[in-house]
Amino acid sequence: MTFDRLSRRNLLLGAAGLTAVSALSACGRAEAPVDESGRVRLRLAAGGPVTAAHGGFYQAIATGAYERRGLNVEILTGAAGADVPALLAASAVELAVGADSFAPMRLIADRAPVKAVAAFLQKDPVVLMARPDQPLETLSALRDRPILMSPADQAGFWNWLRTRFDLTADQARPGTPEDNLKALRDDPKAVLVGRLTAGD
Template sequence: MGPGILDRRTMLAGAGALALAACERTPAPVDESGRVRIRFATDWRAQAEHGGFYQALATGLYERRGLNVQIIQGGPGVNVPQLLASTAVELGMGSNSFIAMNLVAENAPVKAIAAYFQKDPQVLIAHPDPALESIADLRGRPILLADASITAFWVWLKAKYGFTDDQIRRYTFNPAPFLADPRAVQQGYLTSEPYIIEQALGRPPRVFLLADEGYPSYACMVLAPDAFVRDNRRATDAFIEASTEGWISYLTGDPRPADALILRDNPEMTQDLLDQAREMLRTYGVVLGEDGTARPGAMTAERWREFFEVTSAQGVYDPGLNWRKAFDNSFVSA
């Protein structure tokens, strides 16, 4: 469960189309009531990790701001940058900071304009071994990783903890190999795999949230083509404002309106999965911070610089890349 990390090579086709679109005026269409239509593509099937957007839709926060928003759920075969490039959607979701930085590397005119997860929910999961006290204790153990993760958060783990590539085992989003090997470690999402593995093991696994160890990536970002923002600034502002209010409502108020839409869009989702995921988002301060006072969606240049410095030092990006093109933090202030 949870979104994958999009490899930079999958961006090539979309980057050229986005570059051409940047030269054209792209006023958003309006419906028969004069509301601006915005199609918003998520990074995975409907889930609690999208709850704030569904809450804004379900409770009329978008509509009251003159928007007609359609949430288009993602999945394994969905490429959000390509949807943006083909103008199949106006806005899209970026799963992590690599998505936005990869777009810069490909000269695609699209930016992150909000980051609703101040902490990337990426985790490493181990069996409940009392000898494991920190991520550093996972050195030498086999770690199940998806292909795209090897050029993403694995880079940070190697730089910080001295992990080595001979630890890597292929992860196919099936927990069976992890469950069969008590020394194994696997990647996961804070709000998904730990709960599923706990049900299988009959007790909680050991979970290490990378963000709590300093991993600097944002997550659950809103991606916007430069041309769309330029020609639809008021509608973009309204979308971010309503989404921010939606996230606050989903995490601190009654989540049932959003949950009903999520369950409708994704029949494989269950209420217990939604409930535990929402609780994880709250407990770990993923959206609102540890003290519950963070501004949802806010981004800082310092955080983006830190992300770029650690990844470029490991050869993921050219050190001369203009990392500031990855984001526009004028929509949500910290």
């Protein structure tokens, strides 16, 4: 990766503003792709449907901030649960926005040709939610409770939580947001993994 390419990527992230948790960039390509106007073409995998967390990236397109810096940015979105790290590791995109700090750590552990280039929040916005009538003063109180989560959390946050607090694999209950909210409502002992910054 050339210094010029890395500098342009940093400009891209600066123009995007403080809108997401972490950004990763794919490494290993000899040259950055260029469009017919000579602008560096960057594909940004936002993952899932558009949310408020992506607003800064779209604002930078709308105001021409990327174009003024010689960038042609395309934001790729998709269904919830899209495998953004796989797109990045396979060099299908040049940049990706991660939902938490576990995505870059997993990719680095797997020796994927990527690097973290920005952390927009100083702390991970993962939260655990339980019904108000449940006495959960410490995370050790999670033992023997169903832990509701998105499938994406199973590979990252759940592995850390399970190992750190001696939880069991059968406590994990991956599901859709709708199914998880229903389970939280129906089961008084359930705990839901969520994001403080989620707008849905």
